[in-house]
Amino acid sequence: MLQTSQLVKRYDKNLAVSSISFSVQPGEIFGLLGPNGAGKSTTINIITGLIRKDEGRVLVGGADLDKDLVKCKYMMGIVPQDLAIYSDLTAEQNVRFFGSLYGLKGGKLEENTKETLEFVGLYERRKDRAKTFSGGMKRRLNIACGLVHRPKLLILDEPTVGIDPQSRNHIMESITQLNKQGMTILYTTHYMEEAEHLCDRIAIMDMGQIVAQGTLPQLRAMVEEHWYITMALKGEVPMEQLRMVEGVEQIDIRDHRYRFSCKQKKNQLRDLLDLLIHHQVEITDMDINEPDLEDIFLTLTGKSLRD
Amino acid sequence: MRFLKFLKKEILHILHDSDSLLLMVLFPFALTLVLGSALSGAFDRVVNMPQISLPIVSKGDMQSSLFINQGRSAGISFHETSLKDAKEEAKTGESDGYITLDGKGVSYYTDNPGSISAMVVRTYSGIFAKQATMANLAAQKGKLDLIAPRMGNYVESQGIDLENEPSSFGYYGITMLTMIMMYGAIQAANMMDLERKERTYQRLKTSPYSMNGVFLAKSGVSVLALLVQAAILMITNRLIYQVDYRNMLMVTLMLIPYALFCGGLGLMMYQVLGNARSANSVLNLLIFLLVFIGGGYVPLSIMMPGAANIASYSPVGLINNGLFDYIYKNDLASIIRAMAVTGGLGFIMLAVAYMLYRKEEGSNRAAGY
Numbered sequence: 099m100l101q102t103s104q105l106v107k108r109y110d111k112n113l114a115v116s117s118i119s120f121s122v123q124p125g126e127i128f129g130l131l132g133p134n135g136a137g138k139s140t141t142i143n144i145i146t147g148l149i150r151k152d153e154g155r156v157l158v159g160g161a162d163l164d165k166d167l168v169k170c171k172y173m174m175g176i177v178p179q180d181l182a183i184y185s186d187l188t189a190e191q192n193v194r195f196f197g198s199l200y201g202l203k204g205g206k207l208e209e210n211t212k213e214t215l216e217f218v219g220l221y222e223r224r225k226d227r228a229k230t231f232s233g234g235m236k237r238r239l240n241i242a243c244g245l246v247h248r249p250k251l252l253i254l255d256e257p258t259v260g261i262d263p264q265s266r267n268h269i270m271e272s273i274t275q276l277n278k279q280g281m282t283i284l285y286t287t288h289y290m291e292e293a294e295h296l297c298d299r300i301a302i303m304d305m306g307q308i309v310a311q312g313t314l315p316q317l318r319a320m321v322e323e324h325w326y327i328t329m330a331l332k333g334e335v336p337m338e339q340l341r342m343v344e345g346v347e348q349i350d351i352r353d354h355r356y357r358f359s360c361k362q363k364k365n366q367l368r369d370l371l372d373l374l375i376h377h378q379v380e381i382t383d384m385d386i387n388e389p390d391l392e393d394i395f396l397t398l399t400g401k402s403l404r405d
Numbered sequence: 406m407r408f409l410k411f412l413k414k415e416i417l418h419i420l421h422d423s424d425s426l427l428l429m430v431l432f433p434f435a436l437t438l439v440l441g442s443a444l445s446g447a448f449d450r451v452v453n454m455p456q457i458s459l460p461i462v463s464k465g466d467m468q469s470s471l472f473i474n475q476g477r478s479a480g481i482s483f484h485e486t487s488l489k490d491a492k493e494e495a496k497t498g499e500s501d502g503y504i505t506l507d508g509k510g511v512s513y514y515t516d517n518p519g520s521i522s523a524m525v526v527r528t529y530s531g532i533f534a535k536q537a538t539m540a541n542l543a544a545q546k547g548k549l550d551l552i553a554p555r556m557g558n559y560v561e562s563q564g565i566d567l568e569n570e571p572s573s574f575g576y577y578g579i580t581m582l583t584m585i586m587m588y589g590a591i592q593a594a595n596m597m598d599l600e601r602k603e604r605t606y607q608r609l610k611t612s613p614y615s616m617n618g619v620f621l622a623k624s625g626v627s628v629l630a631l632l633v634q635a636a637i638l639m640i641t642n643r644l645i646y647q648v649d650y651r652n653m654l655m656v657t658l659m660l661i662p663y664a665l666f667c668g669g670l671g672l673m674m675y676q677v678l679g680n681a682r683s684a685n686s687v688l689n690l691l692i693f694l695l696v697f698i699g700g701g702y703v704p705l706s707i708m709m710p711g712a713a714n715i716a717s718y719s720p721v722g723l724i725n726n727g728l729f730d731y732i733y734k735n736d737l738a739s740i741i742r743a744m745a746v747t748g749g750l751g752f753i754m755l756a757v758a759y760m761l762y763r764k765e766e767g768s769n770r771a772a773g774y
Contacts, residue, residue, distance in 0.1 A: 147610070147611055148607060148610050148611055171611060172613050174611070176608065176611045178604065178607045181604065182603065182604045182605045182607050182608045183603065184414075184418070185603060186421040186422070187414070187417060187418075187421075191414075191417065195410060195414050196608060196612070198406075198407055199407060199410075199608075199612040199613070199614040200612060200613060201407070201613070203406055243608065244608075
């Protein structure tokens, strides 16, 4: 459905996107995962035709973006990271207007508008102006405006930023539902949990490049010689000494628990436990996990996804 | 079809901004009232003559009777009285002075020699005295036919045709109209900025709808909105202040090129300066200057005699003068010229705005960087 090949984008001397190549198969949810500034939005903006690329090629549904821009645009729907709705218009007016831009008219436009508003749970509030909506409702309206014309490829650029967990879950359920109906989705996020939960395949981006891509098992296999130990600790934790233990690459604190990213070495766990006991640190819980995306990102880039 | 949908959306935005709409009508309406009332004197062509009534002390002879009777036709009412009473009236303020008429001549006593009534009495008395002298000379020469004074209407006076000049309300009924249309340039800039402010520019740009269509819709609605506001203001002025526009439909049509000028100015400033805040700052200053030079606030000829010609250096002045000539003199020459100049400038500015707008396509600025 979507194919990018060697995309490059420069801003003055800075390389915002460097040789990005990936493809999105019809009917799948493909994730672009990376921290802020990784180049995700720039990549999206190139694909949607918002900005010009310096090098590379983009094919949407087989059509070349450079040669058949309008045809490509008809196939895509965009849900931008920033809310892109008219606050003084009603929900219905917003959806109807954006639907009309894609050639919808008459009964078809009305039908699509109604169905889309029902889908995002805003039909009851269709006559209310967008400025009266909560943040979560505005996000849902933002999505509705992007899918009213039933695009073949829906591109969502960090659609859950800054909203409450309930609205976030609603959005994620909606995306899953859309995908079940056959829509191809390109989803960018810096939330690991979203990518893990939603995406069939994920490309991990950092500093304008894709550092790895594949399904979650494939990405895990890239770090198979690593293991990840999570511990709940009480007392003064000797961080510097723990880092000195052979094979320990990173110690991350997540939700008050210490997560050790380690290249597997003999007696490694024993050395860690000995050190903690020696410093009278109480270990209240311990777990050895499969690597999650955060771990994979950390191992591949040396940085935390949350930085 | 999509273009009509876009037009409808733009109109909805304007209608939803009721505060601005109200301001665009109420503001010039209120200014017309304030300026029209405050400066009504500057536009008046008629000076009201006071009623003149003076006591006269005379011998009661034929000359006195002639003086009194002919004074009546000059608008002066004399009543005979004694010198003592005449002085008393002048002292108490019942009259502005008094006249004495004797064999030596006419004497006028007043404490207010600079007043209009004093000037009239002095003029009349002077003429009467000279005529009397001429009559005496004629009698001495035996020219009896020249003795009878002829103080008839030997001076023919014609007033200025007041119907060809606007009153103060008539003046501001036009200048406030063109002024508020100039402020429509700010409205046009803000309309273009709306997409950036609401971040909907991204949706428009990534949709298959042509960017030409976006620009056309924005320009079209900004011009249309100005004309509708002008029509509302004209109707309001006509109803409340009885401002004469001769033919409101014609005036509205005449304002189309000017509306193009105002809209084009706003759109061009926005594209050149890149943001609404800077554009609004510059436009506020520019509009004030153009309206001021065009005589929008006060006729320049009042402040600086001989400065009336400066107004033609401002498009606002051109349009104002053109409308005055059409409405009050039924003369189309200057309005046609004003339409050509403002329409031409408006078209050029729109073209510049469009070129800069198109240059944005695919630029980094389009993505909000």
